[in-house]
Amino acid sequence: MKALIRADASVELGMGHRVRCQALAHAFTQLGWHCHFVVDRRYEAFSASEDYLIDREEEGIALAKTADLMIVDHYGYSADAINALFEVQPALLVLDDMNDRGNFSAKWLLNPLNETYSTHVEHPLTGRQYALLRPEFLARSTQRQHCHASNQLLITLGGTDPLALTLPILQALKARGFPLNAIQVLLGAKANNAAAVKQFCDVNQIALEQGLSDVTPLMSRAKMAISAAGGTLFELAYFGVPTLFAQTADNQTRSLQQHVPLGWCDSVRFDSVGFDTVAPLEQAAQVACLVQRLEQKWHDKTWQQAARNIAQQCVDGRGAERVAKQVTHYFIHQQN
Incomplete structure (x- = not known):
């Protein structure tokens, strides 16, 4: 059977859509499917050779x-666009985060948050059990219970770091006297401001990795993290890493609204203030807020232990497998 995946990636869009769909594609492939991405030609630089490139939707x-x-x-698909697609392909699976597009029709709806959709969605797959993690995370399942004895702060602002937050955060940590030898920076292959x-x-002898195909070794040994709040949120939760999230996009709002109250993470919002356009003093104030919250929790071992336990209960890493099995079961049932 053949599955097509409509998703784009770029510096502006980030890598989150592509990464989580790759996890889904792997799960379907394990069940015998043939999967290909459909990508807007404008984002060809972030595509693979086997992708279908299109010029128009x-x-x-x-x-x-x-x-x-x-x-x-794809956030570019409004409810009307999804309905138009459903008319020609009723076997439609829509991934969603914000639940803000109104009513639309789909065979399946996937959202790892607890959201309620209209009856036009035949099979809603919602909740943390459907969080999409790449297969390498399950391969390190035995490391989920490690003692977190390291004193390492992981800084990872997404595949592209669209607001170029990594450098000002590092500068603020240095200015506050944070031990630089405890920092591990992780940059995406096409991260903004990487040079x-x-x-x-x-210059400051800070450990840095860029473009890693497998990020699990760094996550599994982190004491805490500063991270963007896209799909990485579920990855860090899987390994039980207490995290300060820098919200860099509006679509991260609902996940933070549901996870911060659980007590394993905190967040500072950057996208709503136009971080890349406001005055340097305002930028510095936002970064300082993030760093100060980190400092408050860095030596709080009681909170960290509780946060690890809560985080690991949120994600078991088998979301993609669950989705692929349910969809495949539908097709098998239809054939019989």
């Missing part, structure tokens, strides 16, 4: 007719 709709299953993880971050890390 109408081309994506035409391709959907040739597949057994169409998966859409300046590398230079700062070289």
